[in-house]
Amino acid sequence: xxxxxxxxxxxxxxxxxxxxxxxxxxxxxxxxxxxxxxxxxxxxxxxxxxxxxxxxxxxxxxxxxxxxxxxxxxxxxxxxxxxxxxxxxxxxxxxxxxxxxxxxxxxxxxxxxxxxxxxxxxxxxxxxxxxxxxxxxxxxxxxxxxxxxxxxxxxxxxxxxxxxxxxxxxxxxxxxxxxxxxxxxxxxxxxxxxxxxxxxxx
Amino acid sequence: xxxxxxxxxxxxxxxxxxxxxxxxxxxxxxxxxxxxxxxxxxxxxxxxxxxxxxxxxxxxxxxxxxxxxxxxxxxxxxxxxxxxxxxxxxxxxxxxxxxxxxxxxxxxxxxxxxxxxxxxxxxxxxxxxxxxxxxxxxxxxxxxxxxxxxxxxxxxxxxxxxxxxxxxxxxxxxxxxxxxxxxxxxxxxxxxxxxxxxxxxxxxxxxxxxxxxxxxxxxxxxxxxxxxxxxxxxxxxxxxxxxxxxxxxxxxxxxxxxxxxxxxxxxxxxxxxxxxxxxxxxxxxxxxxxxxxxxxxxxxxxxxxxxxxxxxxxxxxxxxxxxxxxxxxxxxxxxxxxxxxxxxxxxxxxxxxxxxxxxxxxxxxxxxxxxxxxxxxxxxxxxxxxxxxxx
Amino acid sequence: xxxxxxxxxxxxxxxxxxxxxxxxxxxxxxxxxxxxxxxxxxxxxxxxxxxxxxxxxxxxxxxxxxxxxxxxxxxxxxxxxxxxxxxxxxxxxxxxxxxxxxxxxxxxxxxxxxxxxxxxxxxxxxxxxxxxxxxxxxxxxxxxxxxxxxxxxxxxxxxxxxxxxxxxxxxxxxxxxxxxxxxxxxxxxxxxxxxxxxxxxxxxxxxxxxxxxxxxxxxxxxxxxxxxxxxxxxxxxxxxxxxxxxxxxxxxx
Numbered sequence: 001x002x003x004x005x006x007x008x009x010x011x012x013x014x015x016x017x018x019x020x021x022x023x024x025x026x027x028x029x030x031x032x033x034x035x036x037x038x039x040x041x042x043x044x045x046x047x048x049x050x051x052x053x054x055x056x057x058x059x060x061x062x063x064x065x066x067x068x069x070x071x072x073x074x075x076x077x078x079x080x081x082x083x084x085x086x087x088x089x090x091x092x093x094x095x096x097x098x099x100x101x102x103x104x105x106x107x108x109x110x111x112x113x114x115x116x117x118x119x120x121x122x123x124x125x126x127x128x129x130x131x132x133x134x135x136x137x138x139x140x141x142x143x144x145x146x147x148x149x150x151x152x153x154x155x156x157x158x159x160x161x162x163x164x165x166x167x168x169x170x171x172x173x174x175x176x177x178x179x180x181x182x183x184x185x186x187x188x189x190x191x192x193x194x195x196x197x198x199x200x201x202x
Numbered sequence: 203x204x205x206x207x208x209x210x211x212x213x214x215x216x217x218x219x220x221x222x223x224x225x226x227x228x229x230x231x232x233x234x235x236x237x238x239x240x241x242x243x244x245x246x247x248x249x250x251x252x253x254x255x256x257x258x259x260x261x262x263x264x265x266x267x268x269x270x271x272x273x274x275x276x277x278x279x280x281x282x283x284x285x286x287x288x289x290x291x292x293x294x295x296x297x298x299x300x301x302x303x304x305x306x307x308x309x310x311x312x313x314x315x316x317x318x319x320x321x322x323x324x325x326x327x328x329x330x331x332x333x334x335x336x337x338x339x340x341x342x343x344x345x346x347x348x349x350x351x352x353x354x355x356x357x358x359x360x361x362x363x364x365x366x367x368x369x370x371x372x373x374x375x376x377x378x379x380x381x382x383x384x385x386x387x388x389x390x391x392x393x394x395x396x397x398x399x400x401x402x403x404x405x406x407x408x409x410x411x412x413x414x415x416x417x418x419x420x421x422x423x424x425x426x427x428x429x430x431x432x433x434x435x436x437x438x439x440x441x442x443x444x445x446x447x448x449x450x451x452x453x454x455x456x457x458x459x460x461x462x463x464x465x466x467x468x469x470x471x472x473x474x475x476x477x478x479x480x481x482x483x484x485x486x487x488x489x490x491x492x493x494x495x496x497x498x499x500x501x502x503x504x505x506x507x508x509x510x511x512x513x514x515x516x517x518x519x520x521x522x523x524x525x526x527x528x529x530x531x532x533x534x535x536x537x538x539x540x541x542x543x544x545x546x547x548x549x550x551x552x553x554x555x556x557x558x559x560x561x562x563x564x565x566x567x568x569x570x571x572x573x574x575x576x577x578x579x580x581x582x583x584x585x586x587x588x589x590x591x592x593x
Numbered sequence: 594x595x596x597x598x599x600x601x602x603x604x605x606x607x608x609x610x611x612x613x614x615x616x617x618x619x620x621x622x623x624x625x626x627x628x629x630x631x632x633x634x635x636x637x638x639x640x641x642x643x644x645x646x647x648x649x650x651x652x653x654x655x656x657x658x659x660x661x662x663x664x665x666x667x668x669x670x671x672x673x674x675x676x677x678x679x680x681x682x683x684x685x686x687x688x689x690x691x692x693x694x695x696x697x698x699x700x701x702x703x704x705x706x707x708x709x710x711x712x713x714x715x716x717x718x719x720x721x722x723x724x725x726x727x728x729x730x731x732x733x734x735x736x737x738x739x740x741x742x743x744x745x746x747x748x749x750x751x752x753x754x755x756x757x758x759x760x761x762x763x764x765x766x767x768x769x770x771x772x773x774x775x776x777x778x779x780x781x782x783x784x785x786x787x788x789x790x791x792x793x794x795x796x797x798x799x800x801x802x803x804x805x806x807x808x809x810x811x812x813x814x815x816x817x818x819x820x821x822x823x824x825x826x827x828x829x830x831x832x833x834x835x836x837x838x839x840x841x842x843x844x845x846x
Binding site: 011013014017018021046047048116117118120121122123124142144146147148184186187188189190192193 | 597636639667689691712713716
């Protein structure tokens, strides 16, 4: 069962729906006790970095997540803003990120008129470091992206998928039990279903 | 549907020795060899139409000649009803092969699946055939479906079937076309036994009047006068080519798959969710009727399937698409309780409501003449103009 | 490289899908949720739903249909029509819709766009601009489903909307809509070159060649299709469909 962390940001319903479609049980909750007993965590996110971090802090979800992720090594998948939250910091705000992966979140520069910001639409991903999350991905796997900030890992071994948008950025990352996907698997048809299915099997 | 013992040797009912219709089928009789009257009916039709013989071929050739003649100077010379299914898709291919200029006609009851619409698109695009569609406002279509469901009668598909017939006539009339081609084949499909299910325009109107809520504005109702208008006045003929020629459904399927990337939905009526509901759930669960014996019996008669195998398959649970019932309830705004309550209500029959049946019986001689002139299908005459025997 | 988005645009009128010509004469297309379901099965990249009767009838968005749609679709959804207050927008996002499309209210309450963008992010806010070309070739902006003429110049308005925080512009040429006569490349180009945010070209598409023109000549970031995806062909019957992906990819490379 996947515990979808509800800290007030992100369309959790869509993620729940896709899990349902592929026959994986999931539950949306903000209850600290339920998050404490989770066997797998999903951290969604849509909106601004600072607001998200603040909510995670004030709701006390931060302490629980730290324990689950760092001590118990519970697998966690951060989606879109959720992935950015896993990093150390973001150029979008001033708050400190969760720091579960050694990476930082940067802003796309809007110098090239053809590379409009936000990066919005379907784009291809290519495998970097091998990972269980990307097992079985076909060559031309594509996902739906919508973001103005991108993640850059410090160590290349943490980059499991890369995508090109003016520059090559890390579209999916992993460090041990911590996973992140910049795109929206719940909005990426069969490609998203494959990824979520892989996560459910980890 | 109470499935019986799948082993035909141990069956507790009498089963036709030639097909697999059993004693529960409406108005069935068995002769001294144990062969049923429906098998005989098919033999008789085969003889009458010369199906698959040079006589049948010649008869169809003459019809095609007439179609071409009548269509001279017009944009199209025939109308072919399409659903995305095997028969209608293959029929289009044949029509073009025979040198005809068909207009494809589709009635959209708003419950189509992507497979159906994609099949229609692929075949029409490859053959370069134009499409005429009638779409009923989804709220109206659902209102009529819900009315039939609430009435606890079996004919929940009636509104779609009759609307398709009316739409084909309208399309034909619009372009001055005198011939409507239907993909029905009594050999591959069998003849649905008379009596149990029935529909006509008045029946639909009665059920809707009693149980419906929205007025019928976009639904194409075929009233009796409309029916006579199309047949007697406009003289639009109904032709069923597969009644004359050899038609191998499996071969047609492979051909469509190979040539047009057409997709088969496995015989589970997944092309339209209302049809799927009707066949896989509604009829078996509420009316103890499973129509799979129509096609299975047809296969056995043609020697395509072993009778023992057919009986076994018939006595397994029909395939039900996951989410189908959820979708049905959602579309018709039914709670689980409302749905179950209606499903559990005692079934009612068509003869408890006003219909045109008596009128059809009274006008038997007229319809016999029309049937002989191909203005109504012969099967229509046989089904509608004789008093029905009900079990 | 980013793949150009080709987005079916469906019009909702009182719970049914319709298709208009120059924003007039709505013709029945079918059931909204079943149609969306078909597009989901066809794995289209994105879907847009516009309620063309909400603002004029002063109705709230049909949350019930939106929830059903969001349940059926595993691709991004955008919704527009009668979104006038923050709570409605919030509800729409909670249902699982990715973007809201704002048109008429922006003229009377431009700050609404900023409010939404600040809370939900620019990328979630699409500003819709409907233009008509008058007989002198001048482009005029209209609101309220093409019934109310606005005094602002389309390029100026697009730039202002970008300033206010819109993440995308949905540009519809009313004079081309439903006609199968191709996009108005001129206005698409003008607007695309004037702003940094993506512009979605809408109105008039008849073929893959038209799509190519909008992208290559008009510099549109995305293309919206109406008649092309609900009719078999111009003047022909209703048939939900989507252009061949291979052909599209070949042309848009």
